[in-house]
Amino acid sequence: MPTYAVREPLVRWLSAEARLAFDALGRYRLLDVGCGEKPYRDLFAPYAAEHVGVDPVANPLAELRGPIEALPVEDASFDVVLCAQVLEHVDDPAQGVRELARVTRPGGRVLLSTHGTYVFHPAPVDHWRWTHTGLERLLRENGDWASVRVTPGAGTAASLAMLNAIYVEHVLRRTPLRFLRGGAVSAINRLGRALDRRVSLLREPRPGTLAANYHVVAERAS
Numbered sequence: 468m469p470t471y472a473v474r475e476p477l478v479r480w481l482s483a484e485a486r487l488a489f490d491a492l493g494r495y496r497l498l499d500v501g502c503g504e505k506p507y508r509d510l511f512a513p514y515a516a517e518h519v520g521v522d523p524v525a526n527p528l529a530e531l532r533g534p535i536e537a538l539p540v541e542d543a544s545f546d547v548v549l550c551a552q553v554l555e556h557v558d559d560p561a562q563g564v565r566e567l568a569r570v571t572r573p574g575g576r577v578l579l580s581t582h583g584t585y586v587f588h589p590a591p592v593d594h595w596r597w598t599h600t601g602l603e604r605l606l607r608e609n610g611d612w613a614s615v616r617v618t619p620g621a622g623t624a625a626s627l628a629m630l631n632a633i634y635v636e637h638v639l640r641r642t643p644l645r646f647l648r649g650g651a652v653s654a655i656n657r658l659g660r661a662l663d664r665r666v667s668l669l670r671e672p673r674p675g676t677l678a679a680n681y682h683v684v685a686e687r688a689s
């Protein structure tokens with residue numbers, strides 16, 4: 468899969484956070500904002516008493532319909548709010564974050580992921596990209612949080628490798644060498660990860676680095 472540097476760390480992070488939320492909060496009510504196909508349902512199933520999906524478009528997997536900017540739920544009604552790969556698609560991210568804060572109960576938490584650097588991918592629109600400082604500022608300015616932690620999903624080399632792998636896959640798919648594309652994508656992504664493992668400077672957000680995706684844990688003040 469060309470997008471390995473986004474998806475694999477995201478699944479690993481959400482698996483850990485699903486469990487950590489259970490350890491801190493017990494069995495929780497989970498709101499999945501912009502749930503799409505609810506791809507992380509199985510990760511949360513052992514810990515969530517309820518997994519409520521909300522999407523702004525007709526979606527048979529979503530229990531509720533509405534945009535992040537006006538969530539159709541009561542104040543403080545969820546313990547954990549998941550918002551995975553949605554924020555880059557919304558009209559008003561600041562209002563979206565205010566809504567995430569509003570619906571999360573005091574002491575509860577938001578698990579959010581969104582892109583740093585990525586290809587244009589409208590769903591149905593694609594408006595925003597962030598740096599780790601910009602994303603932290605967006606959260607802090609739009610909610611009463613006890614803490615906000617922003618971490619890159621993968622390092623610079625893995626992110627660059629993934630962006631290249633996307634285009635290598637596109638090109639090979641259109642040639643007689645299409646049978647090579649799985650191996651080529653996997654080799655490029657493995658090389659990126661190996662470089663990040665060896666060079667710590669590539670893993671940390673500092674001048675000169677980039678990240679394809681960020682993971683955010685924001686805890687509501689009690």
Ligand SMILES: C[S@@+](CC[C@H](N)C(=O)[O-])C[C@H]1O[C@@H](n2cnc3c(N)ncnc32)[C@H](O)[C@@H]1O
Pocket residue numbers: 500501502503504505506522523524533534535536550551552553556557558590591
């Ligand atoms: C890339 S998909 C991600 C779906 C799912 N969260 C995942 O991680 O696979 C983007 C989702 O955001 C939803 N979306 C787009 N604009 C939105 C908005 N303003 N408010 C809430 N969700 C939105 C889309 O309907 C879609 O389900």
